[in-house]
Amino acid sequence: MSPVEREGSLLASFSADREKGSEAVSPVAIVWPCRLAVDEYAAAGRDVGFPRLACPSCAGPLVSWSGYWRYVREAGRCRKISVPRLRCARCGASHALLPAFMLAWRLDAAGTVGMVVTEVAGGGCGVRPAAERAGVPYTTARGWVRRFRARAPELGVAFAALAVELGGQAVTPPAGAGRFALTAIGAAFAAAAGLPGWRRLGAWRFASSVTGGRLIAAHTTSPWFTVGSRRFMPPIPP
Numbered sequence: 292m293s294p295v296e297r298e299g300s301l302l303a304s305f306s307a308d309r310e311k312g313s314e315a316v317s318p319v320a321i322v323w324p325c326r327l328a329v330d331e332y333a334a335a336g337r338d339v340g341f342p343r344l345a346c347p348s349c350a351g352p353l354v355s356w357s358g359y360w361r362y363v364r365e366a367g368r369c370r371k372i373s374v375p376r377l378r379c380a381r382c383g384a385s386h387a388l389l390p391a392f393m394l395a396w397r398l399d400a401a402g403t404v405g406m407v408v409t410e411v412a413g414g415g416c417g418v419r420p421a422a423e424r425a426g427v428p429y430t431t432a433r434g435w436v437r438r439f440r441a442r443a444p445e446l447g448v449a450f451a452a453l454a455v456e457l458g459g460q461a462v463t464p465p466a467g468a469g470r471f472a473l474t475a476i477g478a479a480f481a482a483a484a485g486l487p488g489w490r491r492l493g494a495w496r497f498a499s500s501v502t503g504g505r506l507i508a509a510h511t512t513s514p515w516f517t518v519g520s521r522r523f524m525p526p527i528p529p
């Protein structure tokens with residue numbers, strides 16, 4: 292099986308999981324600021340320790356409910372990891388609890404996506420060399436860059452606002468929406484890194500955490516990504 296076919300089948304199996312779960316439940320994912328390496332997380336199986344979180348819909352208590360397995364690819368290798376599903380004791384909604392090294396509905400780790408997007412949308416190189424360095428198919432990398440560029444104006448504004456909200460520098464938008472979004476993500480992470488726990492997470496796990504894994508998702512709003520209102524950052528586990 293070629294890498295592309297393998298990726299296709301992995302994504303298909305993941306989508307099947309998602310379809311199964313989404314009949315009765317909300318498809319909302321919560322991303323928790325996990326600092327474990329992908330290998331460490333995979334090795335822990337179902338025994339990863341998770342933070343206690345409140346329901347993003349109603350702030351009710353979330354309890355363990357079920358879970359599923361899925362794949363994450365990093366540095367050209369796929370690992371099978373456990374994703375728990377939590378259920379709100381108050382409103383009944385269920386939420387998948389993703390570690391911050393993942394993006395929702397993406398096979399590749401957030402850091403890999405971030406590396407490619409930074410190189411290409413930042414103007415450093417074209418998609419092909421960036422995809423080769425990251426060890427991902429060209430079409431996959433091209434898809435990330437297109438999606439990032441499409442969302443860049445919105446991401447730039449939101450992350451720039453988050454930077455200021457966290458006490459960081461106001462962003463002077465550089466030319467180009469892609470560069471603006473990258474600069475704003477960098478500024479927001481720099482501001483977050485002044486708070487306990489966030490620096491060690493790195494910029495792309497941070498970005499996945501605050502967007503609910505939807506950094507490059509199509510038309511979607513994260514429950515956490517409500518800059519300027521109630522809640523914009525998930526809690527750092529102790």
Ligand SMILES: [Zn+2]
Pocket residue numbers: 346347348349350351379380381382383384
């Ligand atoms: Zn709830």
